[in-house]
Amino acid sequence: MNVPRYWRSERTRYGLVGEICRSCGKPIFPPRDVCPHCTDEGQDVHPFGGKGQVYSFSTVYDAPAGYTEYQPYTVALIKLDEGPLVTAQLTDVDNEAVHIGMPVEMVTRKIKEEGENGLIIYGYKFRPVLESKSSRPDRF
Ligand SMILES: [Zn+2]
Structure with a gap:
């Protein structure tokens, strides 16, 4: 099992945890591998x-x-x-x-x-x- 992914989906289910894109700074929810705004891959976990x-x-x-x-x-x-x-x-x-x-x-x-x-x-x-x-x- 991919542990980080599992952890991430659990966190998403119980709280409103999204991400902030490291490239363009836009908030992302739900968390995903690629930023929907700039298609970059770097995101930091961010509780909304x-x-x-x-x-x-x-x-x-x-x-x-x-x-x-x-x-x-x-x-x-x-x-x-x-x-x-x-x-x-x-x-x-x-x-x-x-x-x-x-x-x-x-x-x-x-x-x-x-x-x-x-x-x-x-x-x-x-x-x-x-x-x-x-x-x-x-x-x-
Ligand atoms: Zn971005």
Whole structure:
């Protein structure tokens, strides 16, 4: 087994770890062998902050096997504060309330269960950034 690659994919699954290209300085996510911006091979591991905004989204009503317990759910393309776009499921959110530009943050959640005996797969999802109560209008 290629140990560094294994380590890298595990890190990617549990946290938002990307890379910064040593040649062009651009952030890369997910990590890959060749920079998508300049095609150079040198990258440094870089943990991203896990915050961003909804860039586009679509709600899934007819989920594939293994994901049905969450349907309907919303999958969003999220533009990270660092720049890269990430596709992830949204969680802790009313599907009706999702909108473009909504601030979101990464959380580690159960992604799916495989089979009857449930091999549980964890990974990252995004949830809305909780706004402070003072920004919510009181109805008095
Ligand atoms: Zn580059």
